[in-house]
Amino acid sequence: MTCPIHADREVRVASAPGAAITGRFITFERTEGCGKSTQLQLLADRLRVDGVPVVVLREPGGTPIGEEIRHTLQHSHRNQAMTPETELLLINASRAQLVREIIRPALAQGRVVLCDRFYDSTIAYQGHGRGLDLAQVRQVIDFAVGSTHPHITLLLRVPVQVGEARRQQRPGGATVRDRMEEAGDQFFTAVVEGFDRIAAADPDRIRVIDATRSIPEVAAAVWNVVRPDLSGDEQPR
Numbered sequence: 001m002t003c004p005i006h007a008d009r010e011v012r013v014a015s016a017p018g019a020a021i022t023g024r025f026i027t028f029e030r031t032e033g034c035g036k037s038t039q040l041q042l043l044a045d046r047l048r049v050d051g052v053p054v055v056v057l058r059e060p061g062g063t064p065i066g067e068e069i070r071h072t073l074q075h076s077h078r079n080q081a082m083t084p085e086t087e088l089l090l091i092n093a094s095r096a097q098l099v100r101e102i103i104r105p106a107l108a109q110g111r112v113v114l115c116d117r118f119y120d121s122t123i124a125y126q127g128h129g130r131g132l133d134l135a136q137v138r139q140v141i142d143f144a145v146g147s148t149h150p151h152i153t154l155l156l157r158v159p160v161q162v163g164e165a166r167r168q169q170r171p172g173g174a175t176v177r178d179r180m181e182e183a184g185d186q187f188f189t190a191v192v193e194g195f196d197r198i199a200a201a202d203p204d205r206i207r208v209i210d211a212t213r214s215i216p217e218v219a220a221a222v223w224n225v226v227r228p229d230l231s232g233d234e235q236p237r
Contacts, residue, residue, distance in 0.1 A: 025149070026113065026115070030157060036156050042219045047112060058115065060074075085132070159212075
């Protein structure tokens, strides 16, 4: 089951002289340590240089309400008893607010929206990782997002071991508590397999990028995917 692409979400935006840019919703996905936050920021910087209006978001979070939910989900020391069902509903509560408060208005204004995670993470983490019924997970997502779906999702693929090693190298990476990162290897293996299944089921939207390469090489690969889409000259896959 894949979410449809809705043409009514496409709006024109101003850009560099002579450029034909379409306001788009682009998401970055995968497990921690894949480099998605770095690559999202590099893409945002490159688009801004070209005069493209960009909105940068993260999930869960992105709004005052969403950031409160993020703290409860990930960092609070009172969340140890949280069930997978509660986790699913809280994440989508944050998402519902983000879609209506930020994403839809930004797209209506002709902006390019870049989001660090969206509903593919929920399917991978809460569906495949936590073992919740996938049909029910998608029903909750559908209620939260309505007709708002990414145009492009960039899946930055790295082995679990590589991602974990990168995460440990971050400043404070081993000391800042993150409840989602406390799960064991079996959980993250299931999450990675979930992402792979999601990508295989929706290859037109989800573009898989080898993120084991250097930061500049990955950034070039991201740009090679995004540029044709934004300029309207994307070739059939």
